[in-house]
Amino acid sequence: MIRLAVISGKGGTGKTMVTAALADVSPAAQVLADCDVDASNLELLFEPRRISTEPFMGLEVAGIDPDRCRDCGICADRCRFGAIVRRDDAWQVDAIHCEGCGVCAYVCPMGAITMGPRVCGEIYTSETDRGCLAHARLNPGAGNSGLLVHEVKKRANSMADGCTLQLIDGPPGIGCPLISTVSGMDAVLIVTEPSVSALHDLGRLVTVCRRFDVDIFVAINRFDLAEKVTEEIQTYCEKENLTVVGMIPFDPQVVEAVRHNRPVTRTDSPAAVAVRDLWETLSRELGME
Structure with a gap:
C-alpha cells in the first residue's frame, strides 16, 4: 500500500x-x-x-480535593501555568490552563491533588x-x-x-x-x-x-x-x-x-x-x- x-x-x-x-x-x-x-x-x-x-x-488534568486541602497555597506558587486559582475562598484548578505536568500533585503536602483523565x-x-x-x-x-x-x-x-x-x-x-x-x-x-x-x-x-x-x-x-x-x-x-x-x-x-x-x-x-x-x-x- x-x-x-x-x-x-x-x-x-x-x-x-x-x-x-x-x-x-x-x-x-x-x-x-x-x-x-x-x-x-x-x-x-x-x-x-x-x-x-x-x-x-489527552493530557491529564489536576483536581483538588477540598476536604484534604489545608489552604497552604504551595501548589499555586509552584504552578508555572497559572492554572491554580482562588475561587469561592478555595484553591481550584483552571482546566484550560492546566498542562498536566503533575507538579502540583507532587508538591502538595496533604496529598489533596490528583491527576485524572481529560477528554480533549x-x-x-x-x-x-x-x-x-x-x-x-x-x-x-x-x-x-x-x-x-x-x-x-x-x-x-x-x-x-x-x-x-x-x-x-x-x-x-x-x-x-x-x-x-x-x-x-x-x-x-x-x-x-x-x-x-x-x-x-x-x-x-x-x-x-x-x-x-x-x-x-x-x-x-x-x-x-x-x-x-x-x-x-x-x-x-x-x-x-x-x-x-x-x-x-x-x-x-x-x-x-x-x-x-x-x-x-x-x-x-x-x-x-x-x-x-x-x-x-x-x-x-x-x-x-
Whole structure:
C-alpha cells in the first residue's frame, strides 16, 4: 500500500481541496485520513456516514480535593501555568490552563491533588463513496494534537485491508502534528501557492520532510495569479531536485464546488482538468500505474 500525505507549509494553499480531488479521481482502493485535527474539514466534501465515535483522552488534568486541602497555597506558587486559582475562598484548578505536568500533585503536602483523565476531543471513523475515512475533532484549547494525529492514523490503518492507497489530508506548518503525519509515509505532496510567504514556508517544510524517508513532490495551486513567484518556486524546486507534479490555475468553480460540498473534480472546470493531470503524473511517479 502506498501511503501519501498531502501537506502545506502554510494554511490556505488549497491542500484539502487537492486531497479531496485526488481521492475523487483515484481508481485505487483507498482509505482516507484527515490529520488536520485542529481544523478538520475533509469530511465536508464527502458527506461521510458515521461508523464510530470515541473520546480522545489527552493530557491529564489536576483536581483538588477540598476536604484534604489545608489552604497552604504551595501548589499555586509552584504552578508555572497559572492554572491554580482562588475561587469561592478555595484553591481550584483552571482546566484550560492546566498542562498536566503533575507538579502540583507532587508538591502538595496533604496529598489533596490528583491527576485524572481529560477528554480533549473525539475520534471518528466514517464511510464515504471514495473509501473509509478516519478523522477527529480537537477541543478548543486542547493540546496533544500530535498524539491525536497518531490515533487517527491508527484508525485508518485498521480500515486499510485490501487498500492500495492511504491518502492523508495533513496539517499546515512544520510542528508536531505535521511530524506525526509524515512519520511512516512513503511520499508527501506539498501544496503551495505563488506568494512570498508560501515560498518561504515551502523551504522550511522541505527541510523537515527530508528528515524522513519519504519522496517529496510539489503542486502549485493558483499558479497563474503571480507568475513571477511561480517561476521562483519552480527554480527552487529545480535547485532542490523536487518534482513539480501539477500546476493548478485559479478557478472560481473551485469555490463553487466547495460551497456545494463536493470535490472540484465533479465539475467541468480548468482546475478539475489540472488535478486529473496531477494525479496521472503523481501516480506514475509513485509506480501505481
